Amino acid sequence: MTTTELAHRVRAKIRERGTLRERVRVLEAEVQENRQLNRRIAELTDVVTELLIPLEARDQERVDEVLGRFRTGL
Amino acid sequence: MTVAVSDDGLLVPPGESPLVVEIDGHYVWSLTPVRDGAPAAGGVLVPWPGVLRPYLSGRGRVRVTDPTGSAVLYDDEVGLGAGSGELAVVDRAGHRLSVDKVGHLARSFADTDEQVREEILAGTRRAIDDLREHAGVAAYLNYGALLGAVREGRMLAHDSDTDLCYLSEHTSPADIVAESYRITRAMRAQGWRLLRMSGGDVKLLLPLSDGRVCHIDVFAAFHVNGTFFQLGNRSGDLPRSAIEPFSTIELHGHEFPVPRDPEAMLAFLYGPQWRTPDPSFRYADPPAGVRRLDGWLRGFRTEMGRWTELYNGPRRSAVPAGPSSFAEWVAPQLGDGRAVLDVGTGTGRDALWFARQGRRTGAVDFSRGSLGVVRRRAKRRGLEVEVDQLILGELRSTLAHGTRLARDPHDLYARHLVGCLDTAALDQLWLLSRMALRPSGGRLFLELAAGEPGPSDGLVRRVPVDVVRAGIEASGGVVEHLTVGPGDDMFDLPDPAVCRIRAAWPAPDSQEKR
Numbered sequence: 001m002t003t004t005e006l007a008h009r010v011r012a013k014i015r016e017r018g019t020l021r022e023r024v025r026v027l028e029a030e031v032q033e034n035r036q037l038n039r040r041i042a043e044l045t046d047v048v049t050e051l052l053i054p055l056e057a058r059d060q061e062r063v064d065e066v067l068g069r070f071r072t073g074l
Numbered sequence: 075m076t077v078a079v080s081d082d083g084l085l086v087p088p089g090e091s092p093l094v095v096e097i098d099g100h101y102v103w104s105l106t107p108v109r110d111g112a113p114a115a116g117g118v119l120v121p122w123p124g125v126l127r128p129y130l131s132g133r134g135r136v137r138v139t140d141p142t143g144s145a146v147l148y149d150d151e152v153g154l155g156a157g158s159g160e161l162a163v164v165d166r167a168g169h170r171l172s173v174d175k176v177g178h179l180a181r182s183f184a185d186t187d188e189q190v191r192e193e194i195l196a197g198t199r200r201a202i203d204d205l206r207e208h209a210g211v212a213a214y215l216n217y218g219a220l221l222g223a224v225r226e227g228r229m230l231a232h233d234s235d236t237d238l239c240y241l242s243e244h245t246s247p248a249d250i251v252a253e254s255y256r257i258t259r260a261m262r263a264q265g266w267r268l269l270r271m272s273g274g275d276v277k278l279l280l281p282l283s284d285g286r287v288c289h290i291d292v293f294a295a296f297h298v299n300g301t302f303f304q305l306g307n308r309s310g311d312l313p314r315s316a317i318e319p320f321s322t323i324e325l326h327g328h329e330f331p332v333p334r335d336p337e338a339m340l341a342f343l344y345g346p347q348w349r350t351p352d353p354s355f356r357y358a359d360p361p362a363g364v365r366r367l368d369g370w371l372r373g374f375r376t377e378m379g380r381w382t383e384l385y386n387g388p389r390r391s392a393v394p395a396g397p398s399s400f401a402e403w404v405a406p407q408l409g410d411g412r413a414v415l416d417v418g419t420g421t422g423r424d425a426l427w428f429a430r431q432g433r434r435t436g437a438v439d440f441s442r443g444s445l446g447v448v449r450r451r452a453k454r455r456g457l458e459v460e461v462d463q464l465i466l467g468e469l470r471s472t473l474a475h476g477t478r479l480a481r482d483p484h485d486l487y488a489r490h491l492v493g494c495l496d497t498a499a500l501d502q503l504w505l506l507s508r509m510a511l512r513p514s515g516g517r518l519f520l521e522l523a524a525g526e527p528g529p530s531d532g533l534v535r536r537v538p539v540d541v542v543r544a545g546i547e548a549s550g551g552v553v554e555h556l557t558v559g560p561g562d563d564m565f566d567l568p569d570p571a572v573c574r575i576r577a578a579w580p581a582p583d584s585q586e587k588r
Contacts, residue, residue, distance in 0.1 A: 039273050042251030071475075
């Protein structure tokens with residue numbers, strides 16, 4: 001292998017590593033995004049169980065009471 | 075080799091053993107030279123912690139010793155800063171303060187009298203009972219209080235609060251967050267004032283007879299895929315059997331539940347050297363565990379501290395008190411008889427002005443510091459402003475306000491709010507706008523610093539106008555007015571590119587008719 005060929009191969013390897021590093025950075029950001037769904041799911045669960053089920057009763061007085069309690073209990 | 079004390083910090087011999095610093099005969103800070111300092115001529119220079127600096131002006135006695143106090147490295151009268159008064163680290167009421175292990179300034183038990191200590195322990199006991207009876211979780215004493223009880227049979231001298239943990243049955247982070255919401259609700263119903271610090275960490279506020287408020291942290295602990303996680307930020311190997319069933323320990327006459335194997339818990343928390351006192355101890359948490367806990371449980375209050383600092387500090391006075399030019403521009407466009415809600419109200423300068431014009435006004439912000447300022451100002455001026463917390467990073471908070479506003483017609487007003495929000499919170503601003511404005515035909519008025527995000531003071535960033543317009547339109551809104559030109563920033567300093575927007579969220583059928 002000539003020196004020029006060797007230099008080419010080394011440069012290609014370095015480029016490849018740079019791309020991998022960038023891919024890891026992007027993947028880490030995407031993993032973190034997915035982890036954040038946990039809090040979103042918990043918030044939706046809380047709203048459904050604490051609010052929507054009582055609201056389904058369509059009793060205005062009870063609706064006001066439930067909404068008021070939900071807000072003060074956050 | 076000697077120690078030198080100056081405005082820059084302490085020049086100490088290089089070493090890995092902790093040192094304790096007293097000012098005016100009272101403990102204020104502990105440090106480990108090679109960890110906290112940088113090599114300098116004559117030793118290692120450890121800078122004063124930022125939280126201490128405001129107090130370091132005047133003359134007084136500084137003493138540097140080993141943790142037991144037997145080896146004295148320095149004990150002399152010094153003059154620091156430009157002040158001529160007495161050097162002392164005390165709060166407004168004269169209580170002694172010290173730097174705690176997470177770098178905050180707090181009162182420590184060493185400066186807490188017996189009656190107050192008794193209140194703290196009785197309050198902690200009551201918290202455990204309420205958590206068990208009303209929130210359905212079994213809590214155990216942990217961290218400093220556990221260490222003090224096991225190692226010394228008393229509260230640690232340099233500790234400043236008590237910490238409780240409960241071992242969750244759940245293994246999915248979403249379930250753990252939902253459980254923490256239930257705990258919050260149950261404890262509020264029992265009359266506790268509290269702060270939600272993350273999806274798995276609640277701070278109970280216990281008022282003490284000396285006017286101080288003690289924080290009782292209630293941390294979730296849980297296993298996910300075999301790894302043990304315990305808030306604050308701990309993660310590693312600790313089996314359930316090391317925690318349950320609990321054993322008990324006595325602390326100053328009170329009996330507390332503690333992990334079944336307290337020594338295993340202490341080694342997990344503080345390492346194998348936990349029996350040797352080290353007031354300057356800092357956690358070495360595995361970064362992978364911290365990343366997971368950040369992703370699962372945190373994000374809605376990342377910048378809250380910065381804002382609270384602004385509202386409770388001297389920089390608040392840099393925000394003018396009168397109405398902004400934007401408020402004066404918006405006022406004639408507000409709906410007849412319709413209320414206005416100032417979203418991200420800050421010091422409340424515009425909300426208070428709207429109220430003075432005789433308009434029904436609400437003011438919301440995510441910072442409790444802001445809400446305190448607005449309430450006090452409204453009261454002082456005899457104005458009625460409905461003040462409430464809105465955390466746009468929290469879906470529950472956004473939905474709760476959206477539901478209320480859908481039935482109570484408002485215009486929404488938000489000056490320099492957009493530049494404070496992350497992508498998730500910005501999306502929830504559009505959700506709130508749609509919920510609030512669709513039924514009543516109200517408007518959203520926005521002012522923001524336009525442009526590509528660049529270096530900022532960490533409070534307000536520039537936002538590209540396209541991003542804002544796209545967000546409004548994607549959520550069903552219509553931009554009725556948009557200008558970009560010279561204007562004012564949050565402090566009324568000139569800004570060359572300020573964007574003003576008026577947007578509406580027409581009901582779906584009225585959009586079809588247009």
